[in-house]
Amino acid sequence: MGNLVKPYGDTVNDGKVQMSFTLPIPWSEAADEAARRLVGKMGFTGVQIVEGRPIADGFSFFVAYAATPQAIDTSTISVTSAKTHAMSMDEIDDLIRERVGRKLRIAGACIGTDAHTVGIDAILNMKGYKGDYGLERYRMFETFNLGSQVSVEEFVRFAKEKKIDALLASQVVTQKGSDVKNFTALAELLEAEGLRDEIVLCCGGPRVTNLMATELGYDAGFGRGTLPSEVAAFIATRMAQKIASAR
Amino acid sequence: MGNLVKPYGDTVNDGKVQMSFTLPIPWSEAADEAARRLVGKMGFTGVQIVEGRPIADGFSFFVAYAATPQAIDTSTISVTSAKTHAMSMDEIDDLIRERVGRKLRIAGACIGTDAHTVGIDAILNMKGYKGDYGLERYRMFETFNLGSQVSVEEFVRFAKEKKIDALLASQVVTQKGSDVKNFTALAELLEAEGLRDEIVLCCGGPRVTNLMATELGYDAGFGRGTLPSEVAAFIATRMAQKIASAR
Amino acid sequence: MELRIDRGAVERCRELARAIAAPVSEFIAAHSTVSVERSVLRLLGVDGVSTDDVPVPNLIVEALSPEERARGAALAFGRGLAETGLEPQALGEALASGELSLSAFARVPEEPARRVVAAFVERSLARIRARREERAEKLTRLPQLPPPLLYVIVASGNIYEDRTAAVAAAEAGAQIVAVIRSTGQSLLDFVPFGPTTEGFGGTYATQANFKIVREALDAASERLGRYVMLTNYASGLCMPEIATMAAIERLDMLLNDSMYGILFRDINMKRTFVDQHFSRMLNAYSGIVINTGEDNYLTTADAVEQAPAVLASQFINEEFAHRAGMPDRQIGLGDAYEIDPDLEDGFLFQVAQAQLARQIFPGAPLKYMPPTKHMTGDIFKGHLIDALFNLTSVMTHQTIHLCGMLTEAIHTPFLGDRALSLENARYVMNTARHFGDEIAFKPEGKIEQRARGVLTDAERLLGRVAERGLMQAIEAAVFADVSRPPDGGRGFDGVFPRAAGYWNPFEEALRMERGSRGG
Amino acid sequence: MELRIDRGAVERCRELARAIAAPVSEFIAAHSTVSVERSVLRLLGVDGVSTDDVPVPNLIVEALSPEERARGAALAFGRGLAETGLEPQALGEALASGELSLSAFARVPEEPARRVVAAFVERSLARIRARREERAEKLTRLPQLPPPLLYVIVASGNIYEDRTAAVAAAEAGAQIVAVIRSTGQSLLDFVPFGPTTEGFGGTYATQANFKIVREALDAASERLGRYVMLTNYASGLCMPEIATMAAIERLDMLLNDSMYGILFRDINMKRTFVDQHFSRMLNAYSGIVINTGEDNYLTTADAVEQAPAVLASQFINEEFAHRAGMPDRQIGLGDAYEIDPDLEDGFLFQVAQAQLARQIFPGAPLKYMPPTKHMTGDIFKGHLIDALFNLTSVMTHQTIHLCGMLTEAIHTPFLGDRALSLENARYVMNTARHFGDEIAFKPEGKIEQRARGVLTDAERLLGRVAERGLMQAIEAAVFADVSRPPDGGRGFDGVFPRAAGYWNPFEEALRMERGSRGG
Numbered sequence A, B: 001m002g003n004l005v006k007p008y009g010d011t012v013n014d015g016k017v018q019m020s021f022t023l024p025i026p027w028s029e030a031a032d033e034a035a036r037r038l039v040g041k042m043g044f045t046g047v048q049i050v051e052g053r054p055i056a057d058g059f060s061f062f063v064a065y066a067a068t069p070q071a072i073d074t075s076t077i078s079v080t081s082a083k084t085h086a087m088s089m090d091e092i093d094d095l096i097r098e099r100v101g102r103k104l105r106i107a108g109a110c111i112g113t114d115a116h117t118v119g120i121d122a123i124l125n126m127k128g129y130k131g132d133y134g135l136e137r138y139r140m141f142e143t144f145n146l147g148s149q150v151s152v153e154e155f156v157r158f159a160k161e162k163k164i165d166a167l168l169a170s171q172v173v174t175q176k177g178s179d180v181k182n183f184t185a186l187a188e189l190l191e192a193e194g195l196r197d198e199i200v201l202c203c204g205g206p207r208v209t210n211l212m213a214t215e216l217g218y219d220a221g222f223g224r225g226t227l228p229s230e231v232a233a234f235i236a237t238r239m240a241q242k243i244a245s246a247r
Numbered sequence C, D: 001m002e003l004r005i006d007r008g009a010v011e012r013c014r015e016l017a018r019a020i021a022a023p024v025s026e027f028i029a030a031h032s033t034v035s036v037e038r039s040v041l042r043l044l045g046v047d048g049v050s051t052d053d054v055p056v057p058n059l060i061v062e063a064l065s066p067e068e069r070a071r072g073a074a075l076a077f078g079r080g081l082a083e084t085g086l087e088p089q090a091l092g093e094a095l096a097s098g099e100l101s102l103s104a105f106a107r108v109p110e111e112p113a114r115r116v117v118a119a120f121v122e123r124s125l126a127r128i129r130a131r132r133e134e135r136a137e138k139l140t141r142l143p144q145l146p147p148p149l150l151y152v153i154v155a156s157g158n159i160y161e162d163r164t165a166a167v168a169a170a171e172a173g174a175q176i177v178a179v180i181r182s183t184g185q186s187l188l189d190f191v192p193f194g195p196t197t198e199g200f201g202g203t204y205a206t207q208a209n210f211k212i213v214r215e216a217l218d219a220a221s222e223r224l225g226r227y228v229m230l231t232n233y234a235s236g237l238c239m240p241e242i243a244t245m246a247a248i249e250r251l252d253m254l255l256n257d258s259m260y261g262i263l264f265r266d267i268n269m270k271r272t273f274v275d276q277h278f279s280r281m282l283n284a285y286s287g288i289v290i291n292t293g294e295d296n297y298l299t300t301a302d303a304v305e306q307a308p309a310v311l312a313s314q315f316i317n318e319e320f321a322h323r324a325g326m327p328d329r330q331i332g333l334g335d336a337y338e339i340d341p342d343l344e345d346g347f348l349f350q351v352a353q354a355q356l357a358r359q360i361f362p363g364a365p366l367k368y369m370p371p372t373k374h375m376t377g378d379i380f381k382g383h384l385i386d387a388l389f390n391l392t393s394v395m396t397h398q399t400i401h402l403c404g405m406l407t408e409a410i411h412t413p414f415l416g417d418r419a420l421s422l423e424n425a426r427y428v429m430n431t432a433r434h435f436g437d438e439i440a441f442k443p444e445g446k447i448e449q450r451a452r453g454v455l456t457d458a459e460r461l462l463g464r465v466a467e468r469g470l471m472q473a474i475e476a477a478v479f480a481d482v483s484r485p486p487d488g489g490r491g492f493d494g495v496f497p498r499a500a501g502y503w504n505p506f507e508e509a510l511r512m513e514r515g516s517r518g519g
């Protein structure tokens, strides 16, 4: 049953993958063999170390090809994408007009010490991204772009003050899990302030997935290549649902 | 105990590896997630699918970074390299003169349907490889280069006829295990003909390792980058040992 | 981006190539081979294998007496056709099963035999013409992207996986797909039969395999709105037979070289010269572009040193192709990007060589082969060497561009490897599309001097060959440091002199046809 | 490979830059900042942190009354030195612990204060000179490889891992190593203290961290027989302090831009202008090459459109650097390879831009940044984009070459990534070493026209800035589409007018020194 798939090299189910890594050991034939056994221990078969060489004193680099016995049943994967609704700017504005009946107030920021605003700007700025207009251009959004390095406290304070309907938090730096830390802090503070339920809470960034976002308690998460209209559609639809279910 | 090492990304023991593979499914966010879970099933943690995209109808390509929990104890790895003796051409000739007392007869060929003679030529031809002279240049070797696409039967017949001391078999094509098949056939036929014990049997090719060769019943195996003098040193030393132990 | 080269030297090289080819042509005209005769039978419509898998054309030719063979298989077979009134395929089957034997028809007169054969020749040529027109129609309706035409190989050993791979490659941007043959096929003195799933380092070239991939690519071409070409090898001991099958299955290109088999497969030179001539006559007629194999000089010896040999061989291949009636637009002369990547200024030499070929053979669809020899398991570096190869190709306006694979040193390409390789070519060729048109070489600079040096040395090499004669020069290891005796090598027993009254109706028809085209 | 450009336009651009900088210079001369004062203290020898981790120089400057501060920290601190007879460090500690307070010395006369400070100034400058001579000695004894100088970053967040990475990079061919700072450090109005192991996207710039990596690289330099340079960021709210620390720890280069903080970190423009001036005076003296940040225009907006802004900014950075006494050889003007890789002929535009900068600033060690913005998780394509960047750099003779990482879009580089990146640069730059010298651009071709267009537009842009004044132009979003008000942004509260009698003994000494050099 299901739809089990394995990596495909040149033959169905051959399971072939390419791998590369560095080991903190000097290079030798024994190092190649160590690399081969290590990949074997990872559970691969038919391991070929096709490249092994010193890259610095005490460090060697390896390229391997090997076959995995693992398969994945794609029929079990039901990721709810935040991007399912393909709607035009006018449709989204109409939806808000009809189902919400007022402009939605949106605030976006690059939180924590992150200063990578290009992504959130791409979503918010009039100009948009890849020919898709940003949220500022929508008639039914009033948007606030708080820019970069906005602390979680400041962001929540702003949301409260301005009665924001949807918060958009961006995180691009991910080293040492700083993105997850900041996203979590934001969700928790909103909860603590009793604001969480009223707000459509979204996050985004190149390493964000919708799955991760929902696990962190967000309404949605948007990853690499997101278009503004996808975010707009999500906010509009979610807000309409909230209002409908509140009635 | 031992010396456990893990892949090194940017921090000791972070276990980071890079991986790429193709899955026979159309691309979607769900495909990314399938790829992520598949790498998870392979036993990795912190899996990031950093690239996922369609490369053809029904095929997607993925690049992943992830951490392996596996480590390898390098102190347990004792590969006997066939290349341990670093000897000059003169030293090798002298060794043969003193310990064997006659010229050694060497035959080399690219066996099976393999026609990649560049490797075996690099070992045998006068000119050699990377500035290291080939076996033809040694005073104490008499060499026969049978060229390409030599059947195992033909090779053994030749060995018998010419009373060859050392056989050098090359295999470059490895698809569908053809190299192992041909190497095995050669070792078995020599055994069947009762010639195995008298002959120093070596194999080589870019995917050959000494470990694999000894497992197949060869005296030694030589991989990528082998220099002729390494092979010459091995043959001379092994032959000297054989003679010493026969006494 | 023109190199200032000595046009006189180019003319002299062409004259030398003519002088080199002329005596060989005489030899060719006086001889035939078993493979030529088998293709005549295949062209007439004989196909299939015996119960023990021997192809029917082989059985028939083997059964001929030396005297019959010396007059050409067409006549003996024609006698059988005339006498039995069977279709060629039916007659072939009857002969294969041992039900009939051609010796039984030895006394049938020539006239009716020739007449009935002539009809089948006309049918056969009409069929090939139809395939050719079909190609022309498709190319008009489904135009290719402009050159360099991106060419990739598939080589899983299994024709059905190859089909999947070929279609995927087309979708990923390939414009030409080659199905690489299994190791050893070139040394088989017969063509395997039917769909095959077990090859080593490639998939057997069979007519059924040709058909399977051609159909899949035709469907893909329609879907993609651009014609995707298919190619294979007319090389080895069955050169003319594969040219025949390719004509029938509408392949678009074929690897076909006038000397490759001799030098790199130890195939007898006389066999090769005769076979290449007839294959090329067929290729010319089927509108198939040949790809010559000069790149092989560079994989076995040093690429900097071998450059003059490559150019000399291009002149010789061009001349032999002309002699077989091929127009320049069908002569895909080979070259390759094989200089040691660690040589300082190696890139300059590559550019010089590629541009030199472009200027000397302006009408030829040059075939440019990727780096292979210096590729290692370091796929990352390999991808970069391929990138500079791609850049050189677009700068110097190469035509048929074999995409390099980052896994060249590891395995025949994975599906994903081909996608990365095509991405590499598309990226580089687009971002530097007109770079070559926007620069000029420094007069007397390193690049120009290198190109000139190669031309001078090629002229010298051709001079030496012309002086000794091609066969003797090959024996003297003038090419690729390999010596081959005129009567040694594989397949020599399949070469024989034409007796008086020898008849190859296709050769005759193609020559007439060419005369009427004024080719 | 010369572009024919309008030399008159280049001259006019330089004049406009002078006109733009002049009024800003007047402003600078009349102001100081808390960071400038803190660096004066650091230069005098004050270091360390209080029990709650506040750096002593911060504590001292914060404790000054507005009036004292307006006359410069040196005077107030000098009074304390004169009165207590303590070494600066000891006095600093006593002040930090609350044991002493500078206000207690307010009535100490100026003369002895100035005298004792002067001695420490001489000691401090001697120390910096010694480091500079040390560098010169090493560079003579351990010569670097010729440019492009391969530059890589380390950024694990942990200084000890960074040290490992820096040494490995040097062994793999790096000639310059940068330790990238943690996110957010540029907005801290103090410099963290001691070795650090916890940064995000980089490792804190601290004096201890500088020392750790400098020592490791010095040892590696000896082993490798070539001097490996170290660099960091004199940027953000502590620009002059980092310049101070770098002078003391013998860093060789510093990221330092006259406008970057304003545009990209919303740091107050007045703060930035004053700070950059004093930092550059120090950098000039320490022999540190600055790297300007023009590349940032290209990461936030379209690289084709922003090219004139880059050039305009280079003229401005050059002018400000000259005004701070920097010779051309210390002015590493920035540029980057950031054009969309999928733009047809984008490579031609990159070559045009890089060559234009090379011709306009022949004496400057140009800093060429790699593709970053268009890098994606497709590491294979990324590696190729880096290859064409490497090619452009070697063709156009760039000096400081930041190696692109195939994992740019993924993580701060792994140790193995850097090795691949260096391999990429070495391969491409070697195989195409003299390519740029062997070609010429087509007159009036796409490349030349692009270069000329950029120059014309840069002149126009500088004209607009000169007309309004730099501060007003920035407010009007002339650069990078970003508007910043003259009195807005971070760190404005740390800017103050110099009172009559303001004294910065280092500024004075450096200016005199420069006068004597005739700079």
Ligand code: B12
Residues within 6 Å of the ligand: A108, A113, A114, A115, A116, A117, A118, A119, A120, A122, A123, A129, A167, A168, A169, A170, A171, A172, A173, A174, A175, A202, A203, A204, A205, A206, A207, A222, A223, A224, A225, A226, A227, A231, D155, D180, D181, D182, D183, D184, D200, D201, D202, D203, D264, D296, D299, D300, D372, D373, D374, D375, D376, D407, D408, D409, D410, D411, D412, D413
């Ligand atoms: C441009 C850039 C910069 C610019 C930023 C300018 C600016 N104003 O944004 C500058 C040069 C200033 C910069 C500086 C630094 N950078 Co930087 N930078 C980049 C770079 C090259 C591109 C990022 C980008 O603009 N992408 C384009 C946008 C459109 O894509 P995006 O961010 O993914 O956004 C899309 C989606 O993710 C989504 N999205 C994003 N956010 C949100 C939010 C919401 C709510 C929604 C719905 C959607 C959404 O929609 C967008 C459109 O599709 C990346 C490398 C790369 N190629 O990715 C490194 C990178 C992000 N930088 C990095 C680092 C480390 C730094 C520094 C810390 C380095 C240093 N120590 O000096 C500094 C400090 C910055 C700081 N304090 O944060 C690292 C991060 C490593 C990691 N994984 O942790 C990267 C990956 C480079 C690297 N490999 O080292 N950087």
Ligand code: B12
Residues within 6 Å of the ligand: B108, B113, B114, B115, B116, B117, B118, B119, B120, B122, B123, B129, B167, B168, B169, B170, B171, B172, B173, B174, B175, B202, B203, B204, B205, B206, B207, B222, B223, B224, B225, B226, B227, B231, C155, C180, C181, C182, C183, C184, C200, C201, C202, C203, C264, C296, C299, C300, C372, C373, C374, C375, C376, C407, C408, C409, C410, C411, C412, C413
């Ligand atoms: C050159 C070459 C050719 C030349 C061969 C010319 C010749 N006379 O040898 C030509 C163009 C003819 C050719 C043809 C084919 N090739 Co080829 N070829 C290569 C190539 C580019 C280089 C091989 C080489 O010469 N390496 C240099 C030598 C010096 O290295 P080496 O062989 O490893 O030898 C060293 C060591 O291994 C060792 N060694 C080797 N043998 C021995 C033996 C002994 C006893 C000892 C001690 C040591 C030793 O010492 C040598 C010196 O250090 C490789 C790709 C690559 N870059 O590796 C493909 C490659 C080997 N070829 C391949 C294939 C598939 C073919 C074809 C089958 C393709 C086709 N279908 O047409 C044909 C058919 C050939 C056949 N029948 O075998 C595949 C094999 C795939 C696989 N893993 O199975 C490769 C990997 C390319 C690819 N990715 O598809 N090829």
Ligand SMILES: Cc1ncc(COP(=O)(O)O)c(C=O)c1O
Residues within 6 Å of the ligand: B115, C181, C183, C184, C185, C186, C233, C234, C235, C236, C255, C256, C257, C260, C265, C291, C292, C293, C294, C296
């Ligand atoms: C002309 C020609 N024929 C054939 C081949 C392939 O090898 P084989 O002879 O084993 O089919 C090549 C290899 O590149 C070639 O150039």
Ligand SMILES: Cc1ncc(COP(=O)(O)O)c(C=O)c1O
Residues within 6 Å of the ligand: A115, D181, D183, D184, D185, D186, D233, D234, D235, D236, D255, D256, D257, D260, D265, D291, D292, D293, D294, D296
């Ligand atoms: C001049 C300059 N300073 C600093 C930085 C680094 O960023 P941050 O301001 O966060 O330290 C850059 C980035 O490239 C830069 O160009």
